[in-house]
Amino acid sequence: MKILYPGSFDPLTLGHLDLIERGIKLFDEVVVAVLSNPEKTPTFSLEKRLFQISEATAHIENLKVISFDGLTVDCARENNVGLILRGLRALSDFEYELQIAHTNRSLCNEIETAFLATQAHHSFLSSSVVKEVARFGGNVEHMVPQVVAKDLKGLFN
Numbered sequence: 059m060k061i062l063y064p065g066s067f068d069p070l071t072l073g074h075l076d077l078i079e080r081g082i083k084l085f086d087e088v089v090v091a092v093l094s095n096p097e098k099t100p101t102f103s104l105e106k107r108l109f110q111i112s113e114a115t116a117h118i119e120n121l122k123v124i125s126f127d128g129l130t131v132d133c134a135r136e137n138n139v140g141l142i143l144r145g146l147r148a149l150s151d152f153e154y155e156l157q158i159a160h161t162n163r164s165l166c167n168e169i170e171t172a173f174l175a176t177q178a179h180h181s182f183l184s185s186s187v188v189k190e191v192a193r194f195g196g197n198v199e200h201m202v203p204q205v206v207a208k209d210l211k212g213l214f215n
Contacts, residue, residue: 061172062139064091064130067107068100069206071188073180075114077145078121080174087120089137094127101189102209114203131166142171147181 061081067074067090081088090111094104102110104125111123126133134142142162144155152173159171176183188201192210199207 059085059141060087060089060137060139061085061141061143062089062091062130062134062137063143064093064126064133066093066095066098066100066185067111068102068185069107069188069202069210070110070114071180071183071185071202071206072200073145073147073176073183075203076177076180077143077174078115079118081143082118082120085141087122088118088143089122089124089139090115091130091133091137092123092125094125096127101213106209110203110205110209113205129165131162131169134169135166140169142169144171144173145176146173147176147183 063078063081065074078088078090092104092107092111100107108123108125115121115123124137130142134140144159146152146155155173162169162171183201188198191201192198192214195215198210202210
């Protein structure tokens with residue numbers, strides 16, 4: 059069975075990478091779907107984010123990295139995936155993610171959502187926190203894969 063792991067991944071954190079690595083142990087294939095949202099101005103271009111994820115996951119077999127725009131359920135259908143992977147760091151994540159899961163299910167009742175709790179040592183991580191630390195010159199090497207840390211340093215220093 060395949061699972062779709064959607065997100066903006068701007069940037070990819072070690073929390074994201076942990077979910078990918080754990081997901082591949084549970085499913086035959088993980089499809090990492092990077093959202094291209096024209097309404098937002100990302101820190102990194104879509105191409106850069108795809109490259110960062112591909113580099114950080116080069117050691118993982120049965121992984122596909124794609125981009126998409128529009129609805130997650132449409133992306134899942136186009137890639138023949140019936141299950142969406144979402145990570146949970148805290149109770150507040152659950153409330154938001156449950157609402158999204160119900161919305162997706164109302165749009166396509168064949169697609170389910172599976173939640174994985176992040177490991178405790180990654181529970182503080184978010185792309186926003188990483189960018190804030192990097193913007194002010196803090197060390198992010200314990201928060202993101204090496205390729206991302208290098209790109210953040212080049213961007214903000």
